[in-house]
Amino acid sequence: MMGYNILMERRSDLISWSADDPDLSLVRAIARGDARSLEELYSHQGPGILAYLFNRLGDRELAEEILQDVMLAVWQGAGRFRGKSRVRTWMLSIARYKAINAWQRSAPATMQFSDELPDPAPDPSNLATQGDALKELSDALLQLPDHQRETLELVFNHQLSCKEAAQVMGVSPGTVKSRLHRAKASLRKLLDSQEDHHA
Amino acid sequence: MREHPLDQIPFYAAGTLSDGSSAALEVHLSVCPACRSELANWEQIARAMQEASAAGELPTLSTWVRHSLRRRPSLRESFQAAAGMVWAQRAVLLRGAVLPAVVMAIAAGVLAAILLGGFSQVSPQLYAVIPLFFLVPLIAILAVAYLQSSDTDPAFEILAATSTSPGTLVSARLTLALGVIGLLALIGSLVIGGFAGASLRWLIGAWLGPLLLLSALTTILALVWNPQIAIGVSLTLWSGVVVLALAALQRPFPWRFSPLFLLQPGWEILVAQIFLAGLLWYAAVRLLQRGLPVSRRLEAGE
Numbered sequence: 001m002m003g004y005n006i007l008m009e010r011r012s013d014l015i016s017w018s019a020d021d022p023d024l025s026l027v028r029a030i031a032r033g034d035a036r037s038l039e040e041l042y043s044h045q046g047p048g049i050l051a052y053l054f055n056r057l058g059d060r061e062l063a064e065e066i067l068q069d070v071m072l073a074v075w076q077g078a079g080r081f082r083g084k085s086r087v088r089t090w091m092l093s094i095a096r097y098k099a100i101n102a103w104q105r106s107a108p109a110t111m112q113f114s115d116e117l118p119d120p121a122p123d124p125s126n127l128a129t130q131g132d133a134l135k136e137l138s139d140a141l142l143q144l145p146d147h148q149r150e151t152l153e154l155v156f157n158h159q160l161s162c163k164e165a166a167q168v169m170g171v172s173p174g175t176v177k178s179r180l181h182r183a184k185a186s187l188r189k190l191l192d193s194q195e196d197h198h199a
Numbered sequence: 200m201r202e203h204p205l206d207q208i209p210f211y212a213a214g215t216l217s218d219g220s221s222a223a224l225e226v227h228l229s230v231c232p233a234c235r236s237e238l239a240n241w242e243q244i245a246r247a248m249q250e251a252s253a254a255g256e257l258p259t260l261s262t263w264v265r266h267s268l269r270r271r272p273s274l275r276e277s278f279q280a281a282a283g284m285v286w287a288q289r290a291v292l293l294r295g296a297v298l299p300a301v302v303m304a305i306a307a308g309v310l311a312a313i314l315l316g317g318f319s320q321v322s323p324q325l326y327a328v329i330p331l332f333f334l335v336p337l338i339a340i341l342a343v344a345y346l347q348s349s350d351t352d353p354a355f356e357i358l359a360a361t362s363t364s365p366g367t368l369v370s371a372r373l374t375l376a377l378g379v380i381g382l383l384a385l386i387g388s389l390v391i392g393g394f395a396g397a398s399l400r401w402l403i404g405a406w407l408g409p410l411l412l413l414s415a416l417t418t419i420l421a422l423v424w425n426p427q428i429a430i431g432v433s434l435t436l437w438s439g440v441v442v443l444a445l446a447a448l449q450r451p452f453p454w455r456f457s458p459l460f461l462l463q464p465g466w467e468i469l470v471a472q473i474f475l476a477g478l479l480w481y482a483a484v485r486l487l488q489r490g491l492p493v494s495r496r497l498e499a500g501e
Contacts, residue, residue, distance in 0.1 A: 039260060046257045064258050071260060137247040156245040161215045162206075177206045184240065 023087035031078035038075055045088055046071075048158055049095050055153060056099045056146070066102055070095045089164045092154070096168055133191075140190040148183035151176055203227075203234050212241035281371075288372040291346065292379060301338055301380060308334040309387040316395030325448070327395040328405045328462050333441050335384045335406035339414040340433040342376045347421035347429065370487050377414055384410070404464040408472025413437055415479030422486045 023044060029037035049070060053063035073094050081090060141149060147169075154165040155176075166173040207224050210216045216224065228234050292298050308330040316327030346369065388402040413433050420429035443458040460468055 042260055043257070050257060067258075068260065134243065134247055134250070137243060138251045141244075141247055141251055152244065152248050155209060155213050155215070156248040159213055159215050162210060180209050181205070184244065187244065 021083070021086050024083050027074070027078050027081050027083075027087055030075060031081070038071065041074065041087070042071055045091050048088070049091055052092060052153065052158065053095055053099055056096070056150065057103065062102060066095065066098045069098050073098070085164065085167060088158060089160060089168060092158060092160075092168045136191060136194055137187065140187050140194070143190055144183055144186055148179050148186060151179040152183055155180065203231065203237070205234075205237060208234060208237050209241045209244075212238060212245050284368075285371045285375045285378070288368065288375050291372050292376060297342070297345070298379070301342070302383060304334055304338055305331070305380075305383045305387050309390050312387075312391040312397075313394045316391070316397060323395060324397040324401065325459075325462060327391055327397040328401050329445070331384055331387055331391070331402065332405035332409070332444075332462060335380065336409040336413045336437055337434070339377060339380055339410045340417050340430060340437065342380060343373060343414045343417040344421055344426040344430045344433075346372050346376060347418065347426045370484060373414070373418065377410070381407075381410065400469075401463050404469045405462050408464065408469060408476065409437070409440075409461070411476030412472060412479060415476055415483050418483040419479065419486060422483070 023041055026037045026041045026044075030041065046067060050063055050067050053066050053070075054060055057063050057066070070091060074091060077094075081087075141152070144152070150169065151165060154160045154168055155162075160168065162173045162176050166176045169176070204224055204227060207216060207220060211221060211224050228238060311330040312327045315329060316323040319326040384406055385403065388399060388406075391397060392399045392402055413436070416436075417429045417433045420432055440458065440461065444461055447459045448462075464472070
């Protein structure tokens, strides 16, 4: 029962990311002043961070600008990075912080906070059963509240663990889990309403 | 029947569950059609997310980033950056009544020193030293513990996500707080010296060593245990020393070393205190760089 979940959670926490993180040696080299390693890290992590920034900000130019800021912060902060988290988690945290700053500077009046949809009972039936339904699912994903889409993105596109996603967003691991379930419930709801619409 | 491990399934679909957890989940999936259906849903979501989020062309690193990479900051720039960071922490001191309280405490000490020096028949120079000797390390202990206990500071949420390590920021705050206390105490000592004619070496030396030693000790204790224990231990230690020194003023001590040397420190005592304080501060800064304040907070929140 409870024991099962607790046991699973503990085990997943025990994964040691930093030891086999290939980017850690790059960050160590960057800390010693090796600019070529920064270029290499940029080519590894740049595309993911850029996609993350673009999805948060919806502005390609601003996302690219902040990506440069992130790389500069990595250059300056590499010496202080202790490898307690994966390099990707660290860089996403910096990117998120810089994106929030840029967002607040550009549109302080339009800031919105949690607008989570109500959480209906989980439905075990498949969300999309046919090939073309994937398109509908992609459309529905775009309609999710940003914090739910961000959570899905960190988990599925950046392959962060529950704890890492929580660290990047500055929330508890429990919140990450509940956002995931709410996102799924929201998708279910959106797809159902699309079906009704088609019918 | 086991509870469905619904929380694990999205991470299994993302491929980020540990091997052990995955194996246990697979056993459950083999006997649970509901969870298999749940997994199918998450796999569809994962696929849709990955398709929706193509990164596009990565621009090259901008010229100004490249330019910044070519050169390391000079000594002067590093010093300016460090001073800027220390100065940026002034809001912590200006918040609430911290700064006025420190100013008033030191002003009271100065007044007491002038009065004690003026009224003392026996050794006015010695008595004029006592108030700041007692007060300045006391204020430092309280200030350091206060800065360490501001974990609830909303800024810590942001610190956790910045490239500046939290230890660096706490170090900057401590430097600023101790710098301000030291500066005020120095001004106070000059005023007392002017009025009571006491030796400046004694006036300053009496509080400088204990200030550095006790603030380092309090920082270490606050990091290793907590700020409450740090205050308790440091205050007890310091009041013990002060009581011994005052007792030694009343009657000669039977021991070879009288604690009076703290009130009238020679150069060797000053150097020894500063050396020892340097060692303690080195340990304190190493502890701070490990980022204990935030990690402790995050662990507690999980």
